[in-house]
Amino acid sequence: MVFSKRLKQWYLQNKRDLPWRSTQDPYKIWLSEIIMQQTRVEQGLPYYLRFTEAYPNVHALADAPEQEVLKLWQGLGYYSRARNLHTTAIRVSKELEGNFPDHYKELKTLKGIGDYTASAIASFCFNEPVAVVDGNVYRVLSRIFGVETPINSTSGIKEFKALAQELIDHKDPATFNQAIMEFGAIQCKPQNPLCDTCPFNDVCLALKNNQIKELPVKIKKTKIRHRYFNYLVPHFRGEQTILEERTGKGIWSGLYQFPLVETNKPVGEAELIDTENFQELVGDQNFELDIYNENEVVHKLSHQHLHTTFWTVNIDAESLESINFNDLKDYPVPVLIENFLNEFLPEDYK
DNA sequence: AAACCGGGGTG
């Protein structure tokens, strides 16, 4: 039997019921795809529901302040996705009369839409026969066809795209694309795939050659960078504090945090008081500095471990640029800061 | 081609 036919039969019997599977609205499809990038369905689903509730169409999203969008995105990670989402919403709403492009090639010109997402939207919404290649597809194809080319090499990316494109069902590209990803997620899982009940276990080369654990091949990842964060948590008279926006291209761009002193190694109270940031914060005002967590919090990102100490700085003065504890909830913050606030803030302010 | 960008689940 033809690959696509066998796959489709499996899909119709095993697919999950997901909200974005029951629409062809490009806005909803686009939103779901951006949210799901590098994200498991169980983690992204509640965000999708909140976004569609808050912004039922592209115009509503375009008209929202970026800070509000980032706040809704808080906790999902890869925050450039949220900023690109907002940028593209504005573009579609204001320049394209609310209509998404209806072809792969034009879709790819939009911020945050790469090869995978353009293929997904073009096929799901407009029946264009372009194959999606996500992590699931790499795994399924490398195993069934025994492809050992690294999936994150330039040649591998081209090879797998071409293979998927050869296999796609031109009569129903949308279902084919949904099916191959769902198959990877449910049946041909990364660990302990369900080969016993697999509809391809008679032809799968990885199974035949005992290569299931070896495929797909992936080139090794980069090393972990260790950073040492000291957050100064100001506490002014009248329950007020200070947040600063992170800018530039590093982690958490667009999110807010307390004034930060970053060092190359753990630092004590004496050295901390000596830093420029600290002196700028307190000026000549009276203050009381207390370490909040004796054991550093190690916040782990994909490529960085952030060894973090929070210091409370009680300042016996009013402040002009400060934020009331009550208003902190309106600011998008990294999970690291959110966790601290949940522990530090009195119940009334959450 | 390689680096960078989060947070959480799994075995």
Added chain:
DNA sequence: CACCCAGGTTT
């Protein structure tokens, strides 16, 4: 602890 997740952009 290593690896993975409906990837994309920048250098």
